[in-house]
Amino acid sequence: MHTVDDLSKVLKVLADPTRLTMLKQMQGGEQCACSFVDCFDISQPAISRHLKMMRQAGLLLERRDKQWIHYRLNETSPFYKIVVDLLDNIETVDASCDCETDCAI
């Protein structure tokens, strides 16, 4: 159970097509930040800020491996179920989003 304020803050984070797509991709497993940079038609700093926003909302966890940072859904977030329920309502996203680097997965 959440307050109106808490839920509306999370919905604000979710209410963006770029972030929704990123989340949908992470639903399929951990994603390297660089794969998002390759995948979307926006700059690397823009990607970085989208990731930061979701991380600060507690929606993401990160794992550093060498110079690469891998992001995944935070299954322990109090909003995790809400997020995946929403993602399950989205048509499968184009998977033509492969990382061009050596980030190993």
Added chain:
Amino acid sequence: MHTVDDLSKVLKVLADPTRLTMLKQMQGGEQCACSFVDCFDISQPAISRHLKMMRQAGLLLERRDKQWIHYRLNETSPFYKIVVDLLDNIETVDASCDCETDCAI
């Protein structure tokens, strides 16, 4: 099933504490616009615009009775289930929101 763009547009409408509260109240049944005006600490035009935004998103239906307009959730919206599932995650809202007028209900 929805597209990322369609879902993010609806989430943008939902991602506001005033609108979420209004929707939660309408989950309990039809509400007169005037009851929102009495209930929230914002101006009547602000209320009117929140209602318009939700109406335009297809989330609400309206019924005119004399000079009063009553709003309710649109159960035929393709997003209806998503909306109520989200509302069900919200703590019950303070019901001290009674219309001061003769709008009858």
Added chain:
DNA sequence: AGGTTATATAACGGATTTGTTATACAGATA
């Protein structure tokens, strides 16, 4: 017709969002 009440629209201002470019930092490698 004239006044009152309920709701909608117009015009505007400040805050927030979301992109950009430039730059800094962290880690790997020659």
Added chain:
DNA sequence: TATCTGTATAACAAATCCGTTATATAACCT
């Protein structure tokens, strides 16, 4: 150490959001 790659931050601009006040419209009531 110097440089390259991946990521984050700073500073800024355009667009959008959300409130305001003023005004218009619609329906009711003398």
